[in-house]
Amino acid sequence: MNTTTPSPPDSLMSAIMPxxxxxxxxxxxxxxxxxxxxxxxxxxxxxxxxxRLHSYRTRFPHYFSPDxxxxxxxxxxxxxxxxxxxxxxxxxxxxxxxxxxxFALFKTYSIPxxxxxxxxxxxxxxTKSASKRATDTEVLIGEIIINPPWExxxxxxxxxxxxxxxxxxxxxxIKNGDMLYTLSMFALEPARWIGRWEWRKVSVVERCxxxxxxxxxxxxMGIGMEDLDRFGRRKKKEGEEGEEGExxxxxxxxxxxxxxxxxxxxxxxxxxxxxxAKHTVDLLLLSQPSFLRGVGKGFIGVLxxxxxxxxxxxxxxxxxxxKTLTWILLFRRWLLLHLSPPRxxxxxxxxxxxxxxxxxxxxxxxxYELDPWYVKPTFWKRWGPSALLxxxxxxxxxxxxxSRFQPEGxxxxxxxPEKLRGQGKExxxxxxxxxxxxxxxxxxxxxxxxGTGGGRCPMGLA
Numbered sequence: 367m368n369t370t371t372p373s374p375p376d377s378l379m380s381a382i383m384p385x386x387x388x389x390x391x392x393x394x395x396x397x398x399x400x401x402x403x404x405x406x407x408x409x410x411x412x413x414x415x416x417x418r419l420h421s422y423r424t425r426f427p428h429y430f431s432p433d434x435x436x437x438x439x440x441x442x443x444x445x446x447x448x449x450x451x452x453x454x455x456x457x458x459x460x461x462x463x464x465x466x467x468x469f470a471l472f473k474t475y476s477i478p479x480x481x482x483x484x485x486x487x488x489x490x491x492x493t494k495s496a497s498k499r500a501t502d503t504e505v506l507i508g509e510i511i512i513n514p515p516w517e518x519x520x521x522x523x524x525x526x527x528x529x530x531x532x533x534x535x536x537x538x539x540i541k542n543g544d545m546l547y548t549l550s551m552f553a554l555e556p557a558r559w560i561g562r563w564e565w566r567k568v569s570v571v572e573r574c575x576x577x578x579x580x581x582x583x584x585x586x587m588g589i590g591m592e593d594l595d596r597f598g599r600r601k602k603k604e605g606e607e608g609e610e611g612e613x614x615x616x617x618x619x620x621x622x623x624x625x626x627x628x629x630x631x632x633x634x635x636x637x638x639x640x641x642x643a644k645h646t647v648d649l650l651l652l653s654q655p656s657f658l659r660g661v662g663k664g665f666i667g668v669l670x671x672x673x674x675x676x677x678x679x680x681x682x683x684x685x686x687x688x689k690t691l692t693w694i695l696l697f698r699r700w701l702l703l704h705l706s707p708p709r710x711x712x713x714x715x716x717x718x719x720x721x722x723x724x725x726x727x728x729x730x731x732x733x734y735e736l737d738p739w740y741v742k743p744t745f746w747k748r749w750g751p752s753a754l755l756x757x758x759x760x761x762x763x764x765x766x767x768x769s770r771f772q773p774e775g776x777x778x779x780x781x782x783p784e785k786l787r788g789q790g791k792e793x794x795x796x797x798x799x800x801x802x803x804x805x806x807x808x809x810x811x812x813x814x815x816x817g818t819g820g821g822r823c824p825m826g827l828a
Contacts, residue, residue: 414708415565418453422571426450429571439574439613444515444808447578447614451511454572456714459560464504464717464733466559469669470551471503472646476629476677480544481638483534487783495783496645497736502781505731505740507552508717509778510583516809518798522778524586525797529790530782531587543628545589550625553580553618563695565703570615577614577621582808586801597623633677643678649736653761665691719775728775738764740776 423430426446431437455463475481488495509523534540553576557568584591598620647666651659664683667675668691675682719730731740741747743765753763765773779794780787
């Protein structure tokens with residue numbers, strides 16, 4: 367009698383089906399898996415990438431005809447424009463949108479009357495003051511365009527900006543043309559940068575939304591826009607009979623033609639341009655390791671273009687730097703379009719805090735590339751990857767320098783040059799009341815009557 371104990375099966379499969387061989391047709395090689403999954407993944411990314419753009423047809427159906435082409439753009443409300451603009455700037459293209467605004471401000475330094483005033487005020491005569499001015503501009507612009515148009519907070523930022531400019535306007539030091547040119551750069555540069563370097567171009571409806579948002583900002587800042595009428599159809603005045611009103615898209619086209627003319631007229635080399643450009647570029651390179659600053663300066667020169675370089679006496683970058691930067695940005699475009707899923711809502715970077723810090727009663731700014739003004743010194747902000755790169759370059763991180771960079775945050779009515787901190791609060795409060803009345807009129811004609819807010823006015827208007 368054989369009492370030998372049977373050996374355990376070699377595998378679960380052999381135990382279940384000891385006499386049935388596994389069909390070779392079911393054995394998938396890595397090549398087969400990749401052949402099936404790769405096109406599926408690429409198609410999925412393509413679908414997800416354009417999902418938000420395609421959703422506009424259902425979210426804002428009154429701006430599209432049955433065949434999907436844009437229509438009724440002259441009827442676009444401020445509320446709808448704000449929602450589209452938020453998708454554009456915070457979800458679709460947050461990286462290049464933010465950098466395009468900084469570059470928009472930088473381009474205005476090619477106007478001698480602007481650069482000479484900045485030097486006279488001392489705001490760009492030192493690294494600290496230059497970084498604070500750039501951050502303060504970002505903060506105020508962010509407060510204005512990120513906050514919903516029916517909230518008081520954005521109007522307070524507008525009032526603060528108007529108050530800061532008003533002193534120089536009364537003294538005749540700021541020309542309306544310079545104000546209009548600065549507005550044109552903020553309106554036009556994002557679409558230019560996105561069109562050149564991002565994974566898709568700005569759509570017609572999105573471009574119209576940009577025009578509606580920035581035109582409203584310009585009007586609330588009191589910037590005269592009569593000169594634009596020479597470069598396109600005149601905007602219909604309140605109560606005027608005749609053709610339909612001017613769309614944000616038409617405004618953008620007029621602004622583009624006008625800004626090109628203004629550049630041809632006003633942009634030229636002066637020593638003040640060169641000095642302001644040098645301070646700004648030195649500031650941009652401060653957070654880079656010293657061995658990369660030469661390349662970084664060349665990349666900035668590439669982005670400037672020939673005309674701006676000549677106006678600022680900026681050296682022409684070598685051809686290899688232009689080709690390298692172009693390749694990097696085009697490769698980034700390809701990665702985003704084909705391999706990278708869109709940013710989910712939980713990953714949206716909020717540049718400014720929605721609520722005040724209960725410990726300080728102030729708002730915090732959550733991003734920085736220059737000095738960490740108004741940034742709360744959390745562990746991640748001090749020791750995260752970007753902070754470690756800043757430390758490597760010898761640049762400050764949030765929490766360095768005690769209170770030098772105001773880590774407690776900011777009050778909107780205090781943003782601006784240090785010597786003006788806390789001044790003008792009462793005047794700003796009166797300005798806010800006037801702006802609220804103006805904004806209520808706009809909202810009453812727009813989203814509260816026929817907008818996409820489900821028939822409910824966000825400011826309680828019937």
